[in-house]
Amino acid sequence: MSSVTQALNHLQTTPLETIEDEIRSGILTDDLQAVYGDALAQELTQMVRSTPGGVLSTDGARVVILPGVTGSTLLSNRGQLGLIWLDLLAIARGRLHQLRLHTDGASDAPGVEIVAGRPLPIYLPLQWHLKYWAHCQVYAFPYDWRHTPAQLAEQLKAFLLRLCPDEDSPPVHLVGHSMGGLVAREFCYRYPDLARVTVRQIIMLGTPNYGSCEPVRQITVGGGLPELAQRLNQANEPIRVARSFPSLYAMLPAPPEAYPEEAPLPYPFVTDAFDYYRESAYRLDAQQGFNPQLLASAKQRYLERPRSALSVPVRIIAGYGLPTCTGVVPQESPDQPILDFATHTNELGDGTVPLAAVTALPGAECYYLRGGGHGALPYLSAVRDAVQSLIGGQRPSLPTTFLESGVLSSQPTTQPDPGPKPPLPGELSDAELAACAERLRSDTATPEDWIALAQFL
Numbered sequence: 001m002s003s004v005t006q007a008l009n010h011l012q013t014t015p016l017e018t019i020e021d022e023i024r025s026g027i028l029t030d031d032l033q034a035v036y037g038d039a040l041a042q043e044l045t046q047m048v049r050s051t052p053g054g055v056l057s058t059d060g061a062r063v064v065i066l067p068g069v070t071g072s073t074l075l076s077n078r079g080q081l082g083l084i085w086l087d088l089l090a091i092a093r094g095r096l097h098q099l100r101l102h103t104d105g106a107s108d109a110p111g112v113e114i115v116a117g118r119p120l121p122i123y124l125p126l127q128w129h130l131k132y133w134a135h136c137q138v139y140a141f142p143y144d145w146r147h148t149p150a151q152l153a154e155q156l157k158a159f160l161l162r163l164c165p166d167e168d169s170p171p172v173h174l175v176g177h178s179m180g181g182l183v184a185r186e187f188c189y190r191y192p193d194l195a196r197v198t199v200r201q202i203i204m205l206g207t208p209n210y211g212s213c214e215p216v217r218q219i220t221v222g223g224g225l226p227e228l229a230q231r232l233n234q235a236n237e238p239i240r241v242a243r244s245f246p247s248l249y250a251m252l253p254a255p256p257e258a259y260p261e262e263a264p265l266p267y268p269f270v271t272d273a274f275d276y277y278r279e280s281a282y283r284l285d286a287q288q289g290f291n292p293q294l295l296a297s298a299k300q301r302y303l304e305r306p307r308s309a310l311s312v313p314v315r316i317i318a319g320y321g322l323p324t325c326t327g328v329v330p331q332e333s334p335d336q337p338i339l340d341f342a343t344h345t346n347e348l349g350d351g352t353v354p355l356a357a358v359t360a361l362p363g364a365e366c367y368y369l370r371g372g373g374h375g376a377l378p379y380l381s382a383v384r385d386a387v388q389s390l391i392g393g394q395r396p397s398l399p400t401t402f403l404e405s406g407v408l409s410s411q412p413t414t415q416p417d418p419g420p421k422p423p424l425p426g427e428l429s430d431a432e433l434a435a436c437a438e439r440l441r442s443d444t445a446t447p448e449d450w451i452a453l454a455q456f457l
Contacts, residue, residue, distance in 0.1 A: 004445040005088045007031035011121045012073050012083065023048040035121055037420050037447045040379065047128040060135045061200075061391050062163070062170055065119060065127055066156075068178025068206075068378075069247055070454060072142035073117035074099060080112070086120055086454050088440055094235030101146055101244040103286070105294055116142040120454055125379035126175070126387070134388040139163065139172070141180075148250040149182040150301065156187045157194065164198040171200040173391050177378045178353075179247065181207025185310065185361070192311035201313040203390055204364075205377040206350050210357040211253040211302075213269070213325040213341065214425050218242045219249075219290070220282060220339050228428070228453055231437040243289035249298040252276050254357070258302040263360035270327025270344045281330070309363025315390050316365065317383055318358040319372025320402055322424060324349025341426055350374040351424040355402070367398040375422035375455040420447035422455035 010031055011019065022028040023045055032041035074085040076098060084090050084098055098112045108114050119127070119140050130136040141159055143152050163172060174184040181204035188195040188202065218226060219242055226238035242248055253269040253276050275281050277299040284290035327344030348355045352374035359366045369382055377383050386396035428436070436452060439445045 003443045004034050004440075004447065004450050005443050007034040008121065008450055009083070009087060009089075011035060011124070012086070012118065020048050035447055035450070036125075040125065040420070043381075044125060044128060047125075047132040050132050060137050062139070062172040063130050063136045063391060064139045064141050064159075064163070064172050064174050065123055066141045066143070066174060066176040066180030066183055067119045067123055067145070068176075068180050068375075069145045069251070071120050071123065071177065071180070072145055073120065074114050074144065074146075075117050076112045077115055078111070078113035083117070084114070086450070088445070088450065088453070091229055091236060091453070092232045092441055094233035096229055096233075096236035096238060097241055099146065100237070100241045100289075101246070103244075103291060103293075105244070105246040105291065106147070106151075114144060114146075116144045118142050122375075122451065122454065123177070123378050126384055129384040130175075130388065130391070134391065136173075136391060141183075143183065145179060146245045146247055148246045148301075149179065149186040150190075150250075151246070152183045153186040153190050156183055157191060160187070160194075160198045167197060169198075171198050173200050173203065175203045175205070175387055176207060177205040178207060178374065179251065181205065182209070182251070185209070185314075188310045188312055189306055195311050199312045201315060201390070202310070203387055204314065204316045204358075204361075205383060205387075206319055206353055206358060206372075206374045207316065208251050208353040208357055209359075209361045210259055211251055211269070212353045212357060213253060213328060214352050215248040215251045216253075216274075216276065216328050216339070217325075217341055217425060220284070228433050228437055228440075231433060232440060240289040243284070243291065246294050246297070249291070249294040250301065252295075252298055254302045255299055258305065260307055260360050260362055262362065263356065264366070265348075265356035265359065268326050268348070268354035268356035274328040274330060274339070276328075307362060310361075314361060314364040315367070316359055316361065317367050317369065317372075317377065317386055317396075317398065318355055319350030319369050319374060319377060320355045321347050321370040322349060322351035322373055323347055324351055324354050325425070326354050350377070365400075367396050367400055368402040369398055370402070373421060373424070375451070420451050422451050423448075428452070 032044055075083050084095050098109055100109050119142050127138050131138045176184045184202045222239040229236045229238040256267050259267045277295060279292040282290060323345050325341045325345050329340040329343045331338045331340050350373055367386060386398050389396040436449050439449050
């Protein structure tokens with residue numbers, strides 16, 4: 001049997017065409033099982049073998065997948081070369097600290113040059129579903145997720161101009177998971193006329209259009225999953241590294257005054273105990289890696305953002321029914337300040353992003369999946385089927401409502417698939433973290449272990 005480390009690196013560094021050929025020839029079974037578990041590995045094998053040679057019609061819809069935060073591999077092209085994210089061996093050796101950005105929020109650490117490689121393997125089920133079962137032409141837009149959607153929108157513009165070089169080029173469907181939806185949205189805000197001719201629609205999967213409390217957790221106490229990277233090697237410094245990422249500040253809860261009045265749900269965040277844009281509330285300083293300039297820029301961007309509908313249609317698929325933090329409560333302890341993320345929690349969210357923060361985008365058409373966890377959305381079959389329907393111009397089988405008289409809807413929904421799932425933020429106990437770190441260190445990890453680490457932000 002393949003180890004998760006070997007299998008993951010193979011899937012992340014081998015050309016996709018080669019991987020597909022290996023699946024057809026039956027020599028990649030162990031790697032797929034090590035990374036995805038038996039059920040999803042079998043489904044992936046069926047996808048790739050469903051079309052002889054992988055030859056598809058070139059007149060199919062063109063689709064671009066935009067991963068979420070931490071959803072693209074990151075490599076160093078200078079200094080200590082090679083894959084850093086998501087290389088389990090590199091993290092075990094303490095190389096995660098090389099991802100820390102300079103205080104300007106743009107420059108890499110001395111001695112490295114970080115570039116994005118390709119989407120993580122959690123996106124292969126969606127990519128291959130659309131390619132082999134929906135007969136789409138599928139492209140990926142991996143990006144350096146440390147930067148803001150505004151910075152990345154320029155790269156997406158260049159990417160789309162290559163795909164659509166003239167007015168006769170068929171427009172593409174943008175499918176953005178989490179932060180990927182923010183990048184697509186920012187492009188449309190900045191270039192509405194170009195978006196009309198290059199983009200047919202945006203399909204967002206759990207996109208935090210108006211923020212989340214989880215970035216607060218990651219730049220203050222870190223939560224369970226950064227602790228996992230810290231336990232693998234103290235040199236990783238995951239929380240300090242996270243504090244340097246402009247992307248996290250950009251996904252903080254929106255200021256109340258920036259939230260649309262016509263949103264289907266009221267503003268979801270509790271602000272009376274913790275002001276997300278007051279520097280002193282974080283009780284951190286520059287010596288600890290905190291960047292107040294990024295905090296101020298994030299608020300300003302929320303306030304400046306247009307509050308009208310985008311120039312292209314937007315469809316949102318949102319998970320709900322999982323405990324989701326909606327507010328932060330400061331607490332004093334004898335030795336250090338503690339932020340409580342458990343007091344203000346409800347199940348109107350996907351475990352990471354409150355439902356209201358996903359669905360408030362003006363003009364968006366929304367669909368709902370009970371039990372759809374944020375990190376799992378890209379590979380759930382119910383979501384993949386819904387994306388296929390939307391690309392085909394059909395209404396998905398997912399419901400368009402989630403509440404009936406204040407009670408969670410009884411409308412039937414497709415339950416999330418069995419298989420590896422990321423834990424909810426802050427869910428892992430100390431004992432579970434220790435056991436997971438030991439499995440990763442000893443190369444006996446499970447699919448759930450690497451997915452847990454992959455979702456650490």
